[in-house]
Amino acid sequence: MKTKFTKSILLSLFIVFSIFTISGCSDDRPTINIYNWGDYIDPEVLDIFEEEYNVKVVYDTFATNEDLYVKIKQGGSSYDVIFPSDYMIERMIKENLIQKIDINKIQNIENVDERFMNLDYDPDNQYSVPYMWGTVGIIYNKNLVNRPLTKWADLWDEEFKGEIIMLNSQRDTLAVALKKLHYSMNTRNIDELEEAKNELIKQRPLVYAYQGDEIKDSIISEEAAIGVVWSGDAVAMMRENPNLVYVLPEEGTNLWFDAMVIPKDAKNVELAHEFINFMLRPDIAAKNAEYIGYSSPLPKAIELLSDELKNNKVAYPDFSELENTEIFKDPSDMLQEYDRIWTEIFSSM
Amino acid sequence: MKLNKHGYFYLVWMAIFIAIPLLMVVYFAFTTGDSQSISSFSFSLENFKRFFTPMYLEVLNKSIQLALISTIICLLLGYPVAYIISKEKIQYRNVLILLFVIPMWMNFLLRTYAWLTLLGKNGIINFFITRLGFKPLDLLYNDLAVLLGMVYNFLPFMVLPIFSVLTKMDNSLIEASWDLGANKFKTFMKVTFPLSLPGVISGITMVFIPAVSTFVISSLLGGNKTYLIGNLIEQQFRYTGDWHFGSAMSIILMVFILISMALTSKFDKGKEGDGGGLW
Numbered sequence: 001m002k003t004k005f006t007k008s009i010l011l012s013l014f015i016v017f018s019i020f021t022i023s024g025c026s027d028d029r030p031t032i033n034i035y036n037w038g039d040y041i042d043p044e045v046l047d048i049f050e051e052e053y054n055v056k057v058v059y060d061t062f063a064t065n066e067d068l069y070v071k072i073k074q075g076g077s078s079y080d081v082i083f084p085s086d087y088m089i090e091r092m093i094k095e096n097l098i099q100k101i102d103i104n105k106i107q108n109i110e111n112v113d114e115r116f117m118n119l120d121y122d123p124d125n126q127y128s129v130p131y132m133w134g135t136v137g138i139i140y141n142k143n144l145v146n147r148p149l150t151k152w153a154d155l156w157d158e159e160f161k162g163e164i165i166m167l168n169s170q171r172d173t174l175a176v177a178l179k180k181l182h183y184s185m186n187t188r189n190i191d192e193l194e195e196a197k198n199e200l201i202k203q204r205p206l207v208y209a210y211q212g213d214e215i216k217d218s219i220i221s222e223e224a225a226i227g228v229v230w231s232g233d234a235v236a237m238m239r240e241n242p243n244l245v246y247v248l249p250e251e252g253t254n255l256w257f258d259a260m261v262i263p264k265d266a267k268n269v270e271l272a273h274e275f276i277n278f279m280l281r282p283d284i285a286a287k288n289a290e291y292i293g294y295s296s297p298l299p300k301a302i303e304l305l306s307d308e309l310k311n312n313k314v315a316y317p318d319f320s321e322l323e324n325t326e327i328f329k330d331p332s333d334m335l336q337e338y339d340r341i342w343t344e345i346f347s348s349m
Numbered sequence: 350m351k352l353n354k355h356g357y358f359y360l361v362w363m364a365i366f367i368a369i370p371l372l373m374v375v376y377f378a379f380t381t382g383d384s385q386s387i388s389s390f391s392f393s394l395e396n397f398k399r400f401f402t403p404m405y406l407e408v409l410n411k412s413i414q415l416a417l418i419s420t421i422i423c424l425l426l427g428y429p430v431a432y433i434i435s436k437e438k439i440q441y442r443n444v445l446i447l448l449f450v451i452p453m454w455m456n457f458l459l460r461t462y463a464w465l466t467l468l469g470k471n472g473i474i475n476f477f478i479t480r481l482g483f484k485p486l487d488l489l490y491n492d493l494a495v496l497l498g499m500v501y502n503f504l505p506f507m508v509l510p511i512f513s514v515l516t517k518m519d520n521s522l523i524e525a526s527w528d529l530g531a532n533k534f535k536t537f538m539k540v541t542f543p544l545s546l547p548g549v550i551s552g553i554t555m556v557f558i559p560a561v562s563t564f565v566i567s568s569l570l571g572g573n574k575t576y577l578i579g580n581l582i583e584q585q586f587r588y589t590g591d592w593h594f595g596s597a598m599s600i601i602l603m604v605f606i607l608i609s610m611a612l613t614s615k616f617d618k619g620k621e622g623d624g625g626g627l628w
Contacts, residue, residue, distance in 0.1 A: 066588040209490045209572025346576040
């Protein structure tokens with residue numbers, strides 16, 4: 001009986017492990033695992049990379065920086081290239097989750113505009129290579145809203161009850177409330193955060209929904225008139241619905257950068273470098289920028305864009321307009337507070 | 350206990366996919382620490398202490414209320430449906446129950462998404478309402494929409510167990526009741542309904558459990574405006590990364606479900622009916 005028992009255990013373990021291994025090696029080309037934001041690349045670009053380098057691309061997507069962080073932190077899923085934003089890169093460097101990039105292997109780095117290099121989140125660009133950048137602003141439908149919106153405070157106007165869509169993201173939505181109050185979005189002052197919380201509780205009855213990527217569909221199909229969106233999404237939405245207008249609120253807003261980094265436990269570091277270098281090729285970067293609508297940090301790529309997008313002030317604003325912006329900093333030690341505040345907003349009746 | 354070969358396989362299967370994950374949830378719930386290194390965890394009741402504050406209890410309370418209401422609606426809608434179908438001729442009966450089950454073969458998420466296009470401001474229902482000259486209604490992103498989503502998605506779980514009990518019921522008992530002078534209503538109240546209780550009980554549990562723990566329905570149809578306990582757990586695992594607190598909340602929810610199951614089966618005392626379950 002005992003041998004039978006061990007046998008059946010071995011058998012079941014064998015089955016379990018063979019499932020893992022079979023699913024892993026059906027293709028003998030080298031594999032690169034990429035983890036990117038949803039809707040954030042031209043899928044053709046991946047095909048081109050597969051073909052040119054004779055590799056297999058496994059592509060997954062996430063919805064928020066926090067999603068990405070939890071996945072990387074827990075380990076077990078070894079991605080070769082990931083696309084975190086500024087403050088998340090800062091945090092991942094601090095927590096030793098990503099590795100240094102060998103800049104000699106990324107010749108195309110010279111294509112990147114100086115303005116996007118050596119930013120505070122990664123002072124010497126040792127860990128990250130810029131991918132896209134943008135702002136956060138208000139998008140509204142000029143046919144459904146009777147006056148031009150200019151500031152965050154407009155999102156608290158009773159008149160727009162049931163027309164406002166906010167982001168379902170702790171940091172971004174708290175930042176809106178903080179900016180409305182003219183505080184820094186990186187504040188560590190609990191009183192200021194509490195004030196922002198009360199603003200959001202006050203705003204909640206006016207809000208139609210808190211959404212992620214679905215916000216695009218809701219605004220395009222005129223389900224709601226006003227939304228808080230990232231600039232690149234605004235570009236894509238305005239293509240679909242010409243009645244939409246994007247504004248950078250007076251109180252100032254968030255300027256952000258998404259970059260490519262290589263996690264510590266990447267399996268194919270060599271290929272990861274090649275992929276990053278490939279993504280910085282002007283033709284490829286232009287293809288992505290054209291497809292997703294976000295702003296490329298590569299002047300050579302911008303030249304290749306369609307005139308319509310190239311001259312789009314939403315995607316490529318004058319830099320003078322961006323003076324009143326703030327870049328997110330890593331809030332690691334404040335996370336518990338953020339979480340508490342967020343839960344309090346949504347559990348208040 | 351003697352088990353054959355398949356029995357052992359099943360045992361290993363359960364250990365790997367049910368017992369071990371469950372133990373891990375318990376382990377996480379009673380510890381705190383940096384989630385990267387399991388060895389550095391320390392025992393703590395902090396997570397439970399944190400939950401028993403008005404803020405979280407309010408969320409739990411709301412989840413239970415919504416789940417209870419949706420269970421009651423499912424019962425009120427589901428019982429007559431199951432009863433009517435079970436009284437049909439056998440060939441119709443199978444077709445009808447099949448029609449009832451077919452929508453379940455479609456993905457749950459897809460079916461919930463479909464409601465977005467029905468209930469939206471410019472959705473199909475409001476299209477007809479405005480055509481008829483009325484003002485459009487706010488149908489989406491409120492508690493009613495969440496309730497509707499729960500009832501719609503979980504109704505088959507109420508109908509099927511009741512249906513299966515009703516069809517297996519011994520018809521001669523009902524005939525006897527008639528022979529003894531009871532009218533249709535009295536027969537139903539004194540014979541049919543009591544005998545179908547096992548199906549009702551398992552229907553209630555099978556609707557209540559997914560309804561109290563859902564996070565997808567409240568997120569899609571509630572527009573993330575009201576958090577249910579499921580949303581809180583999701584938030585801890587996906588955004589905040591505090592698996593300890595998330596696990597503690599899962600345990601509390603589990604305990605709560607166990608208690609409510611114990612309570613419902615109390616009503617069912619002594620009537621260990623056969624064929625009450627779905628499977």
